[in-house]
Amino acid sequence: MIRLEKRPQPSKIWTVMTPVLAVFLTMIIGGVMFAILGKPPLEAIRTIFWDPLFNAQFASYTRPQLLVKAGPLILIAIGLSIGFRAGIWNIGAEGQYIMGAIFGAAAGLAFYPSDSFLIFPLMIMAGAFGGFVWAMIPAILRTAFRTNEILVSLMLVYVAEAVLASVSQNLLRNPEGMGFPGSRNLSQWDASANREIIANSGMHWGVLTAFVAVIFAYVLMTRHIQGFNIRLTGEAPRAARFAGVMPARIVIFCLGLSGMLAGMAGLFEVAGPAGQISIDFNSGYGFTAIIVAFLGRLHPVGILLAGLLMALTYIGGELAQLMLGVPGASIQLFQGMLLFFLLATDVFINFRLRIGQAEAA
């Protein structure tokens, strides 16, 4: 007889081991799936996990792209994780990401075609502000009217998408774009371009900001009283109140910070890799970042690694489509498996497997 027995304390080893086990199980079951689809399983797994890093032909391109893809995911996930620790569920990072991009791009385009070096810093601030404002809506509604921030922040994503469609056809439309929707290309305008800091490294200002955010979050959560208050609010709200923590301030702080980071991620994306505001500029980073936050166990270093892993499966998945002709949907299944196995194996952190007769209590 197999049964689960609760551990007296969460297992430290399993906390580290479950992601590894989850990746391993995904490789096996994913390999079976590829085999059923009639594709060579080992080659598919190798294409997804190995080729983006080490393939002689194109890894020099895909390695930097890992950073480009992981940067916004990490930046957004760091912000979300701080709120999640306090039990504040910002599900609308996608909307804050869009608003950050719109505010930032608008701030820059207002000065087109100036070549002042102040434009890019101004855009970053405007981007952070855009995300912040959008996150303040659920924050204020929650503190003032006790609305549910999950619903409000999620619904605001759809509002942000509508705003995006509108500005890309009106307010920010490229006057030289022959009537087609979409703004001027920010990455082709020197003053606004979010360039690589070191050429061909993938390391643009957004990636750097993401790394700084990781360090900042680590210090905040482990060394600063506000980090303690946040964790206390999440783990024992009553105790937090007795300790003098103002719940409203925590809500404003967490939503505001995550909105700011998501907004900055949007700005760095629109000024760099994406280049322009267009109707479907957003590609789901805000939602994927929620997965990254949990995959990284809401820990800054974990999120850093999880963001890179997610980016690897995206880029590897694209390569597998390209080189082996596996369907795009199978790659999404593959990513879904990864999350599923991670959550499934999590049980071993708090429980151990017992085989045999139950001991008499």
Add this chain to the structure above:
Amino acid sequence: MTFTKLLTSAAMAIGLASAAVAGSHAEKTKVGFIYVGPVGDGGWTYEHDQGRKAVVEAYGDKVETVYQENVPEGADAVRAITQMALTGADIIFTTSFGYMDPTIEVAAKFPDVKFEHATGYKRADNVSTYSARFYEGRAIQGHIAGKMTKTNKIGYIASFPIPEVIRGINAAYIHAKKVNPDVEFSIIWAYTWFDPAKEADAARALIENGADVVLQHTDSTAPQAAAAEAGGVITFGQASDMGEYAPMPRVSSIIDNWGPYYVQQVGRVMDGTWESVDTWDGIAPGMVGIGEISDAVPADVKAEALAMKDAIAAGEYHPFTGPLKKQDGSDWLAAGETASDGDLLGMGFYVEGLTGDVPN
């Protein structure tokens, strides 16, 4: 055997296998396609993939085709196209308007690779553009719609207010009005190319308002299903034939037929005669196909529609022939004058008689 050993030997085996593959494909022409939707969307992307299959059929072992589906327009597109070029593609078709800047950007880095961008207007030495004169098909639809409507209300599900879509609305309206002066168009802007739920909502709203013809410039079959449900409403297939809804509600269709163009351009890469061109083909060379007109259409209407198709194909008739006025009453084309391609490509206005404004 340890796990690492297992991995290394597996990796080596695969490495050898792929080296062998690389050796054998050197003389093959590698053709890449970037798709905006899934190959099974039944519309836009499906037809591009049919074009890819036509290339395979035409050249067999001499070509290898690769594709990537659901590529978002923007940052991911640059990476997808670059990766395709890096893995040895000789020619890459990027099949959506939003890939314009990404295509130009990547093309600048790979001067030896040929690029073909659908529906855009930016070209380079190694970037061609191509599109189809769908408005020719819209004219025929407008004729059938004008003849067949009993309520004199025609619904139109538009996607985005870009020249391509506005051109379609105008072409359909002009020809519906010509045969039925009482006809009215109601236009719903869906702001999507493919969103079955939204498209179905739009179709239902139009039908509830009395429309008994629904035209669509979105790619899913959801409006067809909504019309079938309501009964007594006719529709036209968009991008692909959507023949599963014939004979009612789907009475005809506009079919994007990219195959001949793709076969021709790949052939030019093979024999070294490829050069950057701007192609805008219509019914005559077969890039725009008119799906079979079903028996739900009266025989005389069908005959007229086919006659118009033949006249367009023969170059005897242009769907935008004057006298035509713009919506604001100002003159556009004098009697007998036909619209220039420049006017058509940048079209941002409705013709006289249409109500409502182009969203701006």
